[in-house]
Amino acid sequence: MKSTRDTHRFSATTSRFLLPTFRRPCYLDIIKTNVPKSLNKSNIFHKWTEEGQAPYYTIINDALLSDNYNILNQNMIYINNLREAIKENLHQDSIKVYRNLKFCSTYVKDEYKEGMTFLWPTFSSTSRNKDVASTFGNYTFEINASTNDFTYRTDISMYSKYSYEQEVLFYPYSGFRVKKIIPDARIIQLECVDTIEVESNSRILVPEQVKIFDAERKMFVYFYKDNEDLHWSHADTPDQMYLIGQNMNGYWDSHYRYHHSNGYFVHKGNNLWEEYQNEQFHASFQQI
Known part of the structure; x- marks a missing residue:
């Protein structure tokens, strides 16, 4: 029935x-x-x-x-x-x-x-x-x-x-x-x-650190397995890292997706990552 x-x-x-x-x-x-x-x-x-x-x-x-x-x-x-x-x-x-x-x-x-x-x-x-x-x-x-x-x-x-x-x-x-x-x-x-x-x-599959590069904005972004912090740096000064503020709720909900305060990064395969904010595509990154 x-x-x-x-x-x-x-x-x-x-x-x-x-x-x-x-x-x-x-x-x-x-x-x-x-x-x-x-x-x-x-x-x-x-x-x-x-x-x-x-x-x-x-x-x-x-x-x-x-x-x-x-x-x-x-x-x-x-x-x-x-x-x-x-x-x-x-x-x-x-x-x-x-x-x-x-x-x-x-x-x-x-x-x-x-x-x-x-x-x-x-x-x-x-x-x-x-x-x-x-x-x-x-x-x-x-x-x-x-x-x-x-x-x-x-x-x-x-x-x-x-x-x-x-x-x-x-x-x-x-x-x-x-x-x-x-x-x-x-x-x-x-x-x-x-x-x-x-x-x-x-959890075994979550990387210890992810470093991704935005070629359009010429910046690196870094996020981690066991740390809520989210960092970025200019491409020409990668050693000068800056903490992205207000990321108090960063977490992985799968080994290929990391959430931050405004959205999430998702691994699409072949070292390609995409960022979404407010459920809309925001940027593409290449994993380094």
């Missing part, structure tokens, strides 16, 4: 934020905070499935995608209680579930590679029913979850007004590996992977 609802709970917003390999700093901050526990799973899960002009799941997932501290902090009690409810009601059986997202084929070709691992930052809604999931996007993720994959998920269909959707809800920053991509069928087959394993393997 296909869902007839106009909902994005099963699809979520797609953007550069969708495929990190590290949990982001604002999320890590709020989950370390002790909050009042209210593990009435019926109320918690039902609230997640509620619709309306501004569904709660949209507010929460948009904030998780962008690592928006203000919204995450405002909703910290519910987020942490929902996390705990999923964990306490963990379904460890081996299952196959489905999630559909709206993609163009170029995006899939550029972003998804067989063998790659990634984290989904959101609470990810999936369905045991492929027909239900297909309503929400043109690409189907077939997700195989096993008994020993260290991934928190639970079936919340009994608490939903729309029980026929057979919803299985995954913990934020659940880890996945791409097993196979079937382009003609628009299917991406995934298996669940421990989040800690994804982060550990990715």
